[in-house]
Amino acid sequence: MGRSPCCEKEHTNKGAWTKEEDQRLIHYIKLHGEGCWRSLPKAAGLLRCGKSCRLRWINYLRPDLKRGNFTEDEDELIINLHSLLGNKWSLIASRLPGRTDNEIKNYWNTHIKRKLYSRGIDPQTHRPLLLMSTTTTNNNKTIVAAVAITITVIITNLLCLRRVITFPITTPTYYFIIIIIKLGLLKGVVVIIVVIIIIIIIMMLL
DNA sequence: AACTTCCGCAACCGCTTTTTT
DNA sequence: CAAAAAAGCGGTTGCGGAAGT
Numbered sequence: 001m002g003r004s005p006c007c008e009k010e011h012t013n014k015g016a017w018t019k020e021e022d023q024r025l026i027h028y029i030k031l032h033g034e035g036c037w038r039s040l041p042k043a044a045g046l047l048r049c050g051k052s053c054r055l056r057w058i059n060y061l062r063p064d065l066k067r068g069n070f071t072e073d074e075d076e077l078i079i080n081l082h083s084l085l086g087n088k089w090s091l092i093a094s095r096l097p098g099r100t101d102n103e104i105k106n107y108w109n110t111h112i113k114r115k116l117y118s119r120g121i122d123p124q125t126h127r128p129l130l131l132m133s134t135t136t137t138n139n140n141k142t143i144v145a146a147v148a149i150t151i152t153v154i155i156t157n158l159l160c161l162r163r164v165i166t167f168p169i170t171t172p173t174y175y176f177i178i179i180i181i182k183l184g185l186l187k188g189v190v191v192i193i194v195v196i197i198i199i200i201i202i203m204m205l206l
Numbered sequence: 207a208a209c210t211t212c213c214g215c216a217a218c219c220g221c222t223t224t225t226t227t
Numbered sequence: 228c229a230a231a232a233a234a235g236c237g238g239t240t241g242c243g244g245a246a247g248t
Contacts, residue, residue, distance in 0.1 A: 014217085014218080015216095015217075015218090015241095015242090016216075016217075016242080016243095017216090017217090036233095037233075037234075038232085038233060038234095050233075050234090051218090051233080051234080051235095052217080052218085054233095054234075054235090055216090055217070055218085056216090056217085059216075059217085060216075060217095087237065087238090088236090088237090089236075089237065090235075090236060090237085101235095101236075101237080102215085102216080102217090102237095103215085105237070105238085106214070106215055106216085107214095107215095109214090110213075110214055110215080111214095
């Protein structure tokens with residue numbers, strides 16, 4: 001025993017709103033206020049779904065919306081809130097008067113992501129990009145390791161071929177690269193040194 | 207000037223949560 | 228309490244204008 005549907009789906013307009021539709025929606029809400037989006041389209045004489053009316057009002061027509069570019073302070077606030085809340089756009093928007101969740105989401109995807117990348121920060125985790133490559137999932141580590149090794153091998157062997165360096169990359173070097181990439185620089189170097197010491201001890205005992 | 211590619215943003219889609227009957 | 232739709236939310240798409248060739 002539910003409610004009746006909000007609109008007849010086959011008799012609704014889609015796509016961009018016209019000036020006339022905007023005026024009808026503004027006029028109706030000025031007279032009757034927000035709320036009950038289910039009955040609004042019919043009462044306002046709009047061939048739109050209630051959901052579409054709500055979105056248009058909240059994201060575009062509301063009089064308290066702040067128009068224009070985001071300020072530097074707003075940028076930093078969005079970045080800080082995103083680091084705490086993640087992609088909770090509505091929560092982020094509630095801390096920025098006059099801005100909508102949709103607007104902030106779009107702004108994040110078009111501007112702030114790029115800004116963070118240029119600072120060398122991963123926009124999803126807010127961690128430095130270089131650290132990311134060594135601490136993500138095993139699958140990602142393998143991909144990063146494979147790409148790094150392939151590039152290193154190609155460059156080293158080309159340099160060797162052109163006699164810039166006198167020796168090609170060797171098998172132990174591959175393993176050292178893998179270890180450093182998988183464990184990080186510090187841990188990797190420690191592990192390599194320990195391995196070398198063990199090898200030296202074994203050789204001396206033999 | 208004509209065409210193509212890129213970019214930003216409004217609107218839609220589909221899912222989850224809340225409300226109503 | 229259950230069912231069904233509204234409300235709300237976040238991801239994605241597609242259009243229109245700007246920029247590049």
